[in-house]
Amino acid sequence: MHKNNIEVYTLIKSEVQKLRRVGIETANLDCRLLLSKSLNTNKTLYNHEFINITENEINNFKNLIEKRLSGKPVSRIINKRNFWKNEFKLNEETLDPRSDSETLIDTVLTHFTDKLQSLKILDLGSGSGCLGLSLLDEYQNSTVSFLDTSQKSLEIVKINSFNFGLSDRSKLIHLDWRNENWDIKLFEIENETKFDILISNPPYIPTFDIQNLQKEVKEYDPFVALNGGKDGLEAYKLIIPKLRNIIKKNGKIFFEIGKGQENFVSSEAMEHGLFPIEYKKDLSGVIRVIVFIFK
Numbered sequence: 001m002h003k004n005n006i007e008v009y010t011l012i013k014s015e016v017q018k019l020r021r022v023g024i025e026t027a028n029l030d031c032r033l034l035l036s037k038s039l040n041t042n043k044t045l046y047n048h049e050f051i052n053i054t055e056n057e058i059n060n061f062k063n064l065i066e067k068r069l070s071g072k073p074v075s076r077i078i079n080k081r082n083f084w085k086n087e088f089k090l091n092e093e094t095l096d097p098r099s100d101s102e103t104l105i106d107t108v109l110t111h112f113t114d115k116l117q118s119l120k121i122l123d124l125g126s127g128s129g130c131l132g133l134s135l136l137d138e139y140q141n142s143t144v145s146f147l148d149t150s151q152k153s154l155e156i157v158k159i160n161s162f163n164f165g166l167s168d169r170s171k172l173i174h175l176d177w178r179n180e181n182w183d184i185k186l187f188e189i190e191n192e193t194k195f196d197i198l199i200s201n202p203p204y205i206p207t208f209d210i211q212n213l214q215k216e217v218k219e220y221d222p223f224v225a226l227n228g229g230k231d232g233l234e235a236y237k238l239i240i241p242k243l244r245n246i247i248k249k250n251g252k253i254f255f256e257i258g259k260g261q262e263n264f265v266s267s268e269a270m271e272h273g274l275f276p277i278e279y280k281k282d283l284s285g286v287i288r289v290i291v292f293i294f295k
């Protein structure tokens with residue numbers, strides 16, 4: 001098939017302008033990512049490089065631009081997102097990982113400085129596996145159990161863990177923390193061994209607020225990954241009372257929280273014998289992660 005040899009910028013210029021006109025600030029980057037997708041490559045494309053491209057591939061690129069113009073995020077069109085040090089595959093049942101959640105990885109690293117220690121970690125509500133797999137990458141002798149109510153998201157964890165060479169140290173667990181005895185079931189699955197670390201970024205948006213979120217979030221992130229119930233705090237209320245049954249006495253608990261939720265989550269945790277030892281802010285200065293130990 002005939003290939004045109006053309007400069008990337010010449011090819012994408014009019015599409016960049018279309019995206020800019022509808023207010024997409026990352027128009028140039030989005031176009032280059034979508035062009036890579038239509039060329040079926042993972043390579044970063046630069047504005048001033050020349051590429052060989054067929055008419056079919058150009059049409060395919062224009063179709064992807066139409067999807068972007070309709071409000072679909074690039075990460076959902078290409079089904080991947082960079083997080084921490086890796087590129088994670090996504091599907092329609094995984095949350096699109098947020099860079100704010102990298103605060104949680106940072107925090108764990110400051111609490112567990114020996115990278116060679118063998119830690120047993122639980123990633124509760126694992127989505128794409130971005131949190132647990134990033135920690136497995138950092139701690140070479142550790143294991144992570146990924147727990148989620150979405151079977152389809154666990155399938156993506158399986159693929160990501162395989163792609164990163166981490167499947168031997170990953171365990172997938174399909175459970176729902178709304179079930180009365182989920183902690184007992186988990187303890188059984190883990191051969192009655194408790195965890196050293198809990199990491200969790202549970203859904204924490206109040207149900208009513210979801211309709212007011214940006215289109216890219218409310219229409220493309222799964223409801224189950226966003227919905228924190230009436231006050232946004234339902235998951236914490238269900239998880240916290242069970243922690244003593246699944247986390248070691250000297251273990252540490254790392255919760256991601258939504259803006260302004262620190263007082264509630266702390267007092268709920270203190271009622272159940274936990275003590276907050278750190279409040280960590282994200283890059284925007286919002287308290288994003290709380291670290292708890294048992295009193």
Ligand SMILES: C[S@@+](CC[C@H](N)C(=O)[O-])C[C@H]1O[C@@H](n2cnc3c(N)ncnc32)[C@H](O)[C@@H]1O
Nearest residue numbers: 097125126127148149176177178201202203225
């Ligand atoms: C906010 S997302 C976080 C995903 C991922 N850890 C991240 O940081 O990108 C919350 C996750 O919790 C899962 N989840 C929601 N309700 C759950 C429940 N009742 N039991 C188990 N997992 C649940 C969702 O499927 C989703 O993957």
